[in-house]
Amino acid sequence: MNIKNTMITFVLLLAMQTAALAQGHIRLQSVAEVEKKVMNEEGKIELKRLPATKVVPGTEVIFSQHYENISGESAENAVITNPIPEHMVYQPASAHGMDTKITFSVDNGKSYNIPAKLFVFDAAGRKFPARPKDYTHIRWTFEHPLPSGAKGTVSFRAILE
């Protein structure tokens, strides 16, 4: 085995190890749900979340990302990005996430900003405030490191076109 081959093997091993570790630090679970009005035991109507399996155009879907730091160390500089799925239109002010700064992209994730500072341009180059349907991505930037064991959920709502 010459030096070159040894180096390649080493790099491959390192890459595999990184991938395996990456999946081991933070558990991320992606869930899509719909809300349905149901009668509870006290006879009151309440909203119940059900898995989004029967979805027709016009339905509002809640997309949630459940995260948990399952490593023994603190996760730093944590950011969750979620491209808004094709055919789904973001619902204004529906993005939530404790201790995160929420920003949006209207250029396929190249840049992010708060809604008031997002603009789109028409074919003639005129500038317009972006509407929720222009949003392509959502980003949650955690304001603090996530200590070992920290868990939570970020979410948004969108309507199927």
Add this chain to the structure above:
Amino acid sequence: MKRLKEEKNNYFCTLLVWWALAAVLAAMQPLPAYAVGTAAGTTIANTATVYYTLGSDPTPLTVTASNSFDVLEVIDVALTWQDAASVPVNSPHSDRVLTFLLTNTGNGSEAFSLTADDVLGGDQFDPAVQSLWIESNGNAGFQSDDTPYPATGITMAADEAATVYVLSDIPSGYGDGDRGDVQVTAQSLTPSAADQPPGTLLTGSGPGGLDAVVGTSRAESRATAAYAVATVSVSLTKSIGQIVDLAGGDRPSTGARVTYRIQVDVSGGGTAQALVVSDPIPANMTYVPGSLLLDGVALTDAADGDMGDFDNTALNTVTVVFNDTVAPATWIIAFETTID
């Protein structure tokens, strides 16, 4: 100075008119095809990624998670009557046309049946529906080379629209203003879909075995259209346009040339069916060959492609065939004779 101001005002008025006109024109633009929603069977996939570093190690790390679901089919349909008002008919009258627009307002390919009910209350007569047709030859309005509605129904893609014609015979014995209604019903042919409450789940009835859901139309749509008897009247006014005698005067003497003029007026409402105007040449007069005009345009004497002839349809007679003529209409027939 004042004049300049007036000109300025005029300019602004003109601008305003143009703006108003532009706004009206914009409002008149055909609406874009209404998108009924994401196509049935589409997979909606959501993927999120968390980016982070661990402890004091600056190596960027990521974890990605995904989920997906499929869009179900919504079964919806819209049928609307297209004629601007009751279709004017005579009593009796055969194969009169009502026009409807059928639109698949769901999000998947769907087959629909069409049925027509001509025995309805609240009207004065019952039209007898003869046949249903689907516009197919590219020419607006019913023509006999459009496609007869097949008894198995019509399959339409999401958003697709089809023009439907209903042909009915009108019974005899009804008068001006009498109305006869026809109700057409379009129903989804998916089993157990039509007339079910919105939201009804039909397991496995969508594309690729996906479920389907009955939409707000209850998977059916009805539209009622009306015929109304409109009396039509035809009047003929014959006059002598000109006499030119052999001496250049206007005396009706032997050899004088006489121009006759017949005004045909179709008035009232409805259709004058199979209208033919015939005028035998009087005794002691001779038709001048090639002198027949309709609204100033020459018609040949032969029985050929044009509307008129002489001595062919009937002996020694000028004949002009108008066929079915919708009121109001006016024609002027002119021809020349000589006095024997």
